[in-house]
Amino acid sequence: MAEIVVTGMGAISSIGLTIAENRHSLEHEISGIRKARHFKSHYSDSLVFGEIDQSDEELLLELGLEKGLGYTRTTLIAVKAFREAIQDAQLSPEDLASTRTAFISSSTVGGMCYTDDLYHDANLQGSPSEFVKHYEGSDHALQIVRLYGMKGITDVINTACSSSANAIALGARLLETGKVDRVIAGGSDCLAKFTVNGFNSLRILSEQACKPFDNTREGLSLGEAAAYLVLERKADVTDSKKIHAIFSGFGICNDAFHPSATSDDARGPRLAMELALKRANLNPEDIQYINAHGTGTPNNDLTESFAFSKLFKDVPPFSSTKSYVGHTLAAAGALEAIYSILSIQNREVYPSLRIEEPIPDFPFKPTLKYAPDVTINHVLSNSFGFGGNCTSLIFSACT
């Protein structure tokens, strides 16, 4: 099958407005989880969030977009990351409009990020808001399609927290089967009362900044981010300097156990990782770093560790970069794919922050300190979501 490569990346998160800023924070162990400045909620004071340090107004201004046209925060951060990715891959306006270019996005909260406007519109209170036609989960993608006059294949995936990992996999499949020549794939989710209250009602939010894989972890911290990757067939890329990494494989399955928890024997996560290795034609010992799903909930980190213990004879270095940015939901898969690629490119492993006592049930522990000068040829990146959706991606160094 055709080799798929990453030729462009763009990301905005609580640890940086660009790829370069994100990498700087990762390298210097700077977490973005803190008291929110822009997000207004009952929980703004009692919880911490991985909030992007720009207001909607600042984003509109920076992106040169007009106010009042229904650009939600989900859309604004999506446009920001999308723009960085297409510039990085040097895609022209003609490339973007071409029917041979696909755009595969993802979001969970989508256009429903302004809870109060939605409440008024849904209950017919007052005159319609500017967002009345922009509440759909796919709205951010449609806005981008319109901004760039994209005529090709589009899609928006929602498999909860594995959404953008699945967007990347779908993009690769479109390239492998020759349906398109280039794909922009990723996702966007911003902080919203809807999500915060949803996760709070499930009692899986941590009061303190999350500490994935710590024995006293209490839950996850929510964050916001948008991240996009440009994928192409290696054979089509004339300038090899453009290639960031190879996308070697993916595994997708369902845990089929519980709507919002992973099975005790982690059968879904294990199968997803096994399928990814099989598709990449690799063995477990070929993996030099795992960017774990690592949400910080008692259930996830225990079951994911259990899955590692079953799949790997010697568990390779692993960490959860959610300790930097929180759980960015639909964007997490693409953001962590980018962090995995940065890890390969810069020969470094980013740690799990704030671990005082690793989970004692296993003989292995996550990477606790920034580790430079590490040769990483293959990274496994995990994303597991509500509804049992499990996805693992593998990225490899260019050879």
Add this chain to the structure above:
Amino acid sequence: MYIKDLYAISPQKTHDLSFENGDWLVFNEFIYKAIEPSYQDIIPASQLRRMGKAVRMGIGVSLPLMGRNPKPDGIIFGTANGGLEDCIKFLNQIVEYNEGTLTPTNFVQSTPNALAGQVALISENMGYNITHVNGSLAFESALLDASLFFDEHGQEEKTILLGAVEEISDYNYNIDHLGKRFKQELVSNEDLLYSNTPGSYCGEGSTQFFLSNNPEKSLAKFSALKQSSCLSKNEIGDFVLSFLAEQNMNPEDVDCLLLGKNGDSLTDSWYDELAKPFGDKPTVYFKKSVGEYRTVSAFASYLAVQLLNGKAHHLIENGAAAEPRTILIYNHFDAVRHSLILIQK
């Protein structure tokens, strides 16, 4: 992609198959509500109570289909909005209780992937499982995903449960009403295309297909599909002709057109533009049966399969199609997003 089996819950009586045998309901309402069967023999009462309408209709179609077919290798759904009623119920709680202590049921049920997840859970299916939420192209995206899945598995026999669901809740009706998507005045669905006013009427339902790459005993096949956005009206002719050319076909090879005209005076002319190269062709206007909703092209596909199997011919206008073998579906939403689906015997 061969269609082995299919089932639908829709505003027409598809649940007991009387729709395809000639029983056609006339609506004089703003909302075309799905006729739901009794679920008591299908879904345990304790689970049914917790299910929102989208999940309920979806499971209500999935379980009978899964019951009479082998375990599928993949479950792929398309829905623009998923369980909106639960979603807004949860939202109302957030606002009305000022973000107090809330119960998670509505939140968990409201996520669009809840249906595909529940189907996997109930049938203990660990296979490929994806939910596409690409607005008015959500079903087309699911269909594309299914075609990639079969492409990848080559000769190996594989099956997929492919479906779509959309529900009407008071809330999304309100939102779309404010967005001026619906007509202010009432005409019957018989006269939907002659109203000469903007907007349409709102429908809902779940349509699902059991697909295989093995042609044996199939009802029809999804032969090709194409989607595009941001086309201008004068590009529509090329859009359809190039699609047919890719299949080595001409307009004459199409026996029957299924067009998504919904009575909206602002955008219905796009359908006329597309139909031009086809001349006088037997045509079905499927939204007269079920109204407008984001994944209605799944219902159109269902109808196409029935037409190819000698059923529902009472819906054909503009001349008779004796034994149609090739059906082309064209649908657009807001004249921004366009799709073509080719279904053949």
